[in-house]
Amino acid sequence: MVVGMSGGYGAWPPQEPEPTLELRQPSRWEKLRGRLPLSRGAEGQGEVLQPDERFYGAPGQQQYVSGQQQYVPGQYGPGEYGPGEYGGPGEVQPGAPRGPEGPGGPGGPGRPRKQRRFSWPKRILAGFVVLVLLIGGYGTWLYFHASGEIRHEHVLSDYPGRPPEGKGTNWLLVGSDDREGLTKDQQDALHTGGGSVTGGTSRTDSMMLLHSGDHGTTLISLPRDSYVTIPAWTDSKGKPHKESKNKLNAAFAFGGAPLLVKTIETSTGVRIDHFAEVGFGGFVKVTDSVGGVDMCLDKPIKDELSGADLKAGCQTLNGGQALAYVRMRYADPLGDIGRMQRQRQFLAALAHKVSSMGVILNPFKLVPTLDNSLAAFKTSDGTSLGDLYDLFQNMKSVNGGGGHTIVVPIANPDYNVPNVGSSILWNQTKAAQLWNDLKNDTEVTGFSAT
Structure with missing residues (x-):
């Protein structure tokens, strides 16, 4: 007998219950x-x-x-x-x-x-870090590159009776007639004449003493025809020469930069800390590398010997025009005095242009400017890139009204000396006051800019 499911007894035959899973x-x-x-x-x-x-x-x-x-x-x-x-x-x-x-x-x-995404602050911070690393790397490379381009010469040396170190810093800046780097055609185009060339006897076209200290910057022109005492010296062949009286320019022609420095130190009692010299070719290259220098002229200038032919008003001078401008003297009624004024004005304007943001922030202009400038200058041993930077900053302050531009006090601008010629005789009393102001780093006042 089979009992159906309706009876509640379950299915037949009996089946195993399906396994269940505990979940x-x-x-x-x-x-x-x-x-x-x-x-x-x-x-x-x-x-x-x-x-x-x-x-x-x-x-x-x-x-x-x-x-x-x-x-x-x-x-x-x-x-x-x-x-x-x-x-x-x-x-x-x-x-x-x-x-x-x-x-x-x-x-x-x-x-x-x-x-996962970086938040904007993290992105900005990461970009800033990368920028700092790039700038730091470029600055490091530029520093070592520029330092390697500096040309040093043994110019400064100790000797018995050398003036002691004073307060502040003193630079001797010399513009020579060195034609290094110029071809014969370039010399003709720049009206530099045959003159002296590398390996021959050089002469100076300008000499300036730059003092910087607690009372600002003072730029002093030293006339190359100044009548001074040249200390004893020995020439390149080993022949000794006794102390003599002559023009300041003769010291550079006789014994180069070392004898010039010694002559100025013994004549002024001021110790020279750094020396820099630039020739004609270097002067032109530096000016052209910064894109020219802006100058404002009160009147037109024309001088056949220097090649100067400039109009009145504000204009940008290229390298050749700038060289003619600073060398012109025969068409100037003030002669060497007028030329020294133009040289001081131009050097200050050049320093301002070199240190401008348009040059510093443009690597394509800064690197060639540094290369041309450092290759153009000859500096004394121990002069660093930082020293040259300070030099340009001080020259810039002179142009900006933060310093003085003067000429060494003169007693007689046409002092005729047998076997020497027309010379410039210093006013020893006023000159001594000027040298004391520089040695003690006191404010320089009461001196003429002409």
């Missing part, structure tokens, strides 16, 4: 990760999934897969979270890769991936 809610971390715990497999297999019946799939469905991570079918139970969620049935197949292109990877139907 537990996955943790928040498991939801985010969307995968089974990983552990190290056998050697050579890399990261693998280990069988674990505690995790919601039917026993035995987990499997080893060498070298890659995989989902397991039914990882969180059959369809508990809907098709496709956390590896539900029908979505994840055995052996399916669990990488960027597989389920659960970026862009796949599995877990979402949060993208």
Whole structure:
């Protein structure tokens, strides 16, 4: 007799009840990760999934897969979270890769991936750091490059009776008639004449003493025809020469820069700390490298010997025009005095142009300017790039009204001496006061700029 299901006795024949699975809610971390715990497999297999019946799939469905991570079918139970969620049935197949292109990877139907982005403050800070590193690297390279371009000569030396160091800093600036770097055609075009050339006897076209200290900057012109005492010296052939009276320019012609420095120190009692010399060719190159120098002329200038032919008013002088401007003297009623005035004005304007932002902030102009300037100047031993920077800054302050431009006090501008010719005789009383002001770094007042 068979009892039906309506009788409540169950189906016949008796059947084994279907196995049930105890499910537990996955943790928040498991939801985010969307995968089974990983552990190290056998050697050579890399990261693998280990069988674990505690995790919601039917026993035995987990499997080893060498070298890659995989989902397991039914990882969180059959369809508990809907098709496709956390590896539900029908979505994840055995052996399916669990990488960027597989389920659960970026862009796949599995877990979402949060993208990390730099905030704007961090981006700005990173850009600023990169900019500082670039500027620092460029500045370091520029410093060592420029320092290597400085031309040094042994000019300053100790000798018995040399003046002691005073307050402030003293530069001796010399413009010579050296034609180094100029061809014969260039000399003709610049009206420099045959004159002396490299290896021959040089002469000075200008001499200036620049003093800087607590009371500003003072630029003093020393006339090349000044009648002074030239100390004993020895020529290049080893022949000694006794102390003599002559023009200041003769000291440079006899013994070069070392004898000139010694003559000025013994005549003034002022110790020279640095020396710089520039020739005709270097003067032209420096002027052209900065794009010319702006000058304002009260009247037109025309001088056949120097080649100067300039109109009145403000204009930009190129290298050739600038050289003619500072060398002109025969068409000037003041002669050498007028020429020294123009030389001081031009050097101050040149220093202002070299140190301007248009040159400093433009690497394509700054590097050629430094190369031409440093190659044009001959400096004394021990003169650094920082010293030259201070020199240009002090020259700039003179042009900006932060200093004085004067000529050494003169007693007689046409002092005729047998076998020497027309010379300039200093006013020794006033000159002594000027030298004391420089040595003690006191304010220089009461002296004429002509």
